[in-house]
Amino acid sequence: MPLDASRNSLVLPLLGLLVEQPTHAYDLTTRLNERYPHLSATRSTVTSLLKALERADLVTSRVPERVGRRPPRTVYELTETGMADFRRKIEAxxxxxxxxxxxxxxAVAYAGALPPGxxxxxxxxxxxxLDQExxxxxxFPGGVPEVHMLEVAYWRTILATEIDWIRTLTSRIRTQDIDWPEGTAP
Structure with a gap:
């Protein structure tokens, strides 16, 4: 984990899940792993991040609650500062x-937290x-055989695909062909 916990790749999706609903570290870990299995979230990492985010006033905790025979669990929720930071992270x-x-x-996963404009x-x-890139x-550089520059063709394909996808998405937002969450309107 980076020394600056806010730079951990789990922070943005963790904050995003807290926007959806306040919850405890165990539930956050489960939901992160279900939704984003490529991120490999552990409960200890999520708990450490939540404590660091609380120290930074991005989340706040409630008094631990016991449900049934389960151990008491601390529920976390986003603060106003946390919501502003969440939006800044999406923009970045x-x-x-x-x-x-x-x-x-x-960032794309949570773009709906921003006003559509x-x-x-x-x-x-x-x-x-990306068009300029x-x-x-x-x-290809002069004299270099294509076989030694396959990554250039690969990168061109990645860039072209992403550009096309972005242009399609912005067109859909512009024509209101995609449902944008209420409360994010300009």
Whole structure:
């Protein structure tokens, strides 16, 4: 885990799950692993992150509650500061996440927390930047056989696919072809 817990790749989806509903570390770990199995969340990591996020005033805890014969569990919920940080993390992931990276995918997963105009603007800017990157990748360096540059063709495909997907998504947001959560309207 990074020294700065807020930079852990589990923080954004963890905050996102707390936006959906306040809950305890065991439930968060289960839901993270069900929804995002590639992230490999452990209960000890989730508990440590929740404590660090609480120290940073991004989440707050309730008095531990006992349900039935289960041990008492501490329920966590997002603070106003936590919600603002959550939105900043989404914006940063949409803007700066590398193409096809976990950071970008996690930001996309929670883009609905942003006003639609903000999401479209950030994504349009990203697609324009990726268009420039793609244009710069045309051709192979002189004298280098294609077989030694297969990654260039792969990266072109990744960029072109992501650009197309972003343009389709922003078009769907613009035409209201996608249901955007209430409360995020500009």
């Amino acid at each position: 992931g949409l803007r700066e996440g590398l193409p096809a990276s976990t950071d970008f995918v996690m 903000d999401a479209m603007s950030i994504l349009d800017t990203r697609a324009d930047r 793609l244009a710069a990748l045309q051709g």
